[in-house]
Amino acid sequence: MKQLRKNRILKSLSSIKITVICLSLLFILTLWGTIDQVNNGLYLAQERFFNSLIFLIGGYVPFPGARLVLWVLFINLVSASITRLVYRWRQAGIILIHSGLLLFFVAAFVTFHGTEESQLTLSEGEGRNVSANYNQWELSVWEIKKSNKNVFAYPTKNFSVGDRVEFTPHDFSVRIDAYYPNSEAFLAGEGQTSVLVNPSNIQVVKPIPVDKEPERNVPGGIFSVYGTDQKDLRILLYGGENVPAIITKNNKTYAMQLRHKRHVLPFILKLKDFRMEVHPNTEMARSYESLVEVISNDTSREVLISMNEPLRYKDFTFYQASYAMDQFGRELSTLAVVKNSGRLLPYVASLATFAGLLLHLILMAFGGKKR
């Protein structure tokens, strides 16, 4: 430890100047990002200012994003903890404050990498163990049979033309011939022969500019499939279809679909009843609530989710988000699903920092004469 404290690199990294620069940059980024979201939407502002390592101002001038600044600040704080902190009982408060601050970084890391936001729409009597992401998509393949779907999927986020993805269990592979994060689809024109396989007879998919609201983007792509019964099989998939293309291989039938990325819940959520109250003499909803059954490992329990009372179970929180009615009068309830593995960490970090401040105050107040 003594050697580490004398390490020149660590000493340089623990410079207070780095702390000041980083805190100034965070101030600028927070202010800029908050103003920018008014014009460009929350998601784009979040991606540009807070989730990026570096972004370009005006397309040319690089500027550090909050992700990079936070990493630098974290390293700076760890270095300072090693080289500058004095580990004595009298300094316990300061050490606890620094531990609390470091825990904030850990909480931010866990939240950034461990949080998933999705939604789950159920009709009365229906249950599911998967929720759908709002804006991320996946290329899914499953065998069509009576039992549950065993799905193999690749997230489309990093798809680029020429990539080849393997569906090993089914022994076939897919090459990405074209992929557009936002697209428009068109039917076969008059006299045009169908070259591409598509369940809805779509023959053309064209790219359009990516919308600043990611939920509005509908991807499309053309995929060559190798190793099936059909030779030279090229499939066109469009995210707006909600119906899979069919592939056959060795008397087995498979479905392939471009769909919202699914998140697996470690339990099944079943909607038992949905209730809605309206304001008198209007059709405006006053309150709505979903009575759900949480089925997990042969046990089940009923929970009522209402607008201000979410269900918290394991790492998941289910909020009552919206409702709808289908054309047959069946009520549908949509629950917003948030998975956050580190949701308690910020509270622990705050508590540690507060305790550190209090301890330091007490030690300073009662140990002052020793100076």
Add this chain to the structure above:
Amino acid sequence: MANFIFLIGVVLLMSSCGQRPEKTQYEEIVISPEQPKAKGSTTMTDPHAFMKKEVAATKAEPSISWHAPEGWEEVESSGFRLTTFKAGIDEQIMECSIVSLGPAAGDLKANVQRWMGQIELPMPNEKIFTYFMKNLKTTPTQAGKPATLVDFTLLQSFKKPMQPSMMTAIISLDDQTIFVKMTGAGHAIDFHRELFIELVQSIRVKK
């Protein structure tokens, strides 16, 4: 300042590894809601009852029969309907009915226009409509006469998958005209199209 730039370089280097698509594997479980049962329907004790079953028309003077597609639930019918099916969950919910009318049940174009009105589908320009009518597909049936298939999703935008849509089949027999009509959202029609055609193909005249 030099320290700060050095530190930025280290962080960027650490995070510069490329990201390749990573495969995920999961089991998707869906508990389907219970379908409403038709009045007078009997409990199925046949262990193979979940497979295709033959359903005979139970209305007055039934003259045709058909195979109910797997997973389609028969519900109570009224009026001219010989039977009604419901199937699907979520966006894939649809209703399908079979109706038998007399041999002179209106010409095809008039019926198509009437159905377009039912789903509030605006009339396309003359060229597109003519092309649409000219390219209607047919499929053989066990009744001995082909069925003409009218798929209205072909006239609708894929950007509006929840738009009401319809697919119909018309079988002109000597003494009657059979109409099979499936209604639901656009992609519900997409989802059930093959089973619908299977149902149409299974229609036959009872001897």
